[in-house]
Amino acid sequence: MKIGYDVSQTCSSKSGTGFYADQLIRAIAKQDKGNEYYLLPRFYDYIQGEDERATTVEQQNFKNVVVQEFSDKDALFGSLDIVHSNNFRYPKDIRAKKVVTIYDVSFMDRPEFTTEANRMFCFRGTFDSVMNADIIVAISEYTKERIKYYFPYINDDRIRVVHGGNRYTLLGEKENVETIMEYGLTSGEYFLSVGTIEPRKNYETLLKAYRDYKESNRNGYKKLCIAGGYGWMEENFSAKIKKYGIENDVVITGYVSDNVLANLYRYCYAYVYTTWYEGFGLPVLEAMNFAKPIIASNVTSVPEVAGEAAILKNPENYGEFASAMDELARDESLYDKMCGLSAERAKVFSWDNAAEKMISIYNELGAK
Structure with a gap:
């Protein structure tokens, strides 16, 4: 044919x-x-x-x-x-x-x-x-x-x-911690979210959640990195970050190459996905590929992809995400458990x- x-x-x-x-x-x-x-x-x-x-x-x-x-x-x-x-x-x-x-x-x-x-x-x-x-x-x-x-x-x-399916090619990308250092990031010291900056991704909930997480951990908190280019209807995104007083702790990378993306996943502490709507939710699977704990929305296709391997929260409630970020950072046994669940779930797709x-x-x- x-x-x-x-x-x-x-x-x-x-x-x-x-x-x-x-x-x-x-x-x-x-x-x-x-x-x-x-x-x-x-x-x-x-x-x-x-x-x-x-x-x-x-x-x-x-x-x-x-x-x-x-x-x-x-x-x-x-x-x-x-x-x-x-x-x-x-x-x-x-x-x-x-x-x-x-x-x-x-x-x-x-x-x-x-x-x-x-x-x-x-x-x-x-x-x-x-x-x-x-x-x-x-x-x-x-x-x-x-x-x-x-x-x-x-x-x-x-x-x-x-x-x-899972992009195993990302795992094959060369390990290079200097890649993330160029963005002012340190291995294991940032939460990551990946996706185009547009309303559907619900980044405002993420920003509010991060603000509250930071307030609860003033003596030691992790940064937030958003990896994605600007899409539509988010022309004032930088102003939103400043509005919440977190401009010194939020990194926006813009669109990145596969090598940079792989290293952002590889060295992040955990992955956070506050999306309103997904047809599949590929970034969740990509983060699982690197055995990272996932905190994600409990709506649309995300539970179908994540299964029991993610901490699922209501995207309308930024407090739920803030609490989950805080708990994950404080509870080492929970962190290790979620890493293991992610690694297993990644094999399904x-x-x-x-x-x-x-x-x-x-x-x-x-x-x-």
Whole structure:
């Protein structure tokens, strides 16, 4: 079969969707030597202009191809048997079987966390996919449930759950404590949170929790590091930090490379995730990969990923997070227990398993 695979979200600074598309196709490449894969750095109207930075796979049955016309009129695109979209765009005007990954429906569940333009764009892609795609891939059981909530008449068999996996490549990144020292951080002396700075991540709760934690530990407290680039609707984030009087103890790294990210995880004391909404919650799994204790929100898909291996709290209550941070820092036995639980839970999610499920979906469609 010839399979077109959307890698448009991997062209620049990758967020969750880009990491999912990147890691999945790399895992697929390890297992599938027979089907032909055409990786598409441009996908319909999503053109970042950095095609050379898109995910590539150095394997005989993989090619990166820039398509100019997304229809059957294009010689290559028209010859594909399957097209897999990874960015909320429904692959229309083609005869190929259509697979669409839907990461979440936060734009409907929590519309206040995004812009009008993005909300309408995501809704159109999701609506067209639900109505017409051959297979919809949900990245968690939670996302599948929410899709079915809004579209109750969709055939259950058309939605397949393919969980993300653990980025073991992060563990292979070179250990270098000087990486974190450049940000004024010390090994074991900071709480870490990772993610784009945007309303959905609920960083204000984290800032309030950290303020209270610091107040309770004036004689010895750990710093807070937030690793992520600025997204939308958080133009005054620096002012919020100053408002809570913690500007000397909060580090904002901006978007970081995998090597820096790996070392931030490796040397942090614990991971704190106050998010309002996640389709999967990859950073939780990444922190578990480094056997770090997790304090996280008890909502959406986070409990599905974390299981019993995290201290789960209400994201509406910053006091709960502050108390958990304080308790973890004071109770060595609890700390050690949570480290062990994280390490075990990290083994549950594998990109190899995800790739096996995805290849099975492709083969199923190819046989129809």
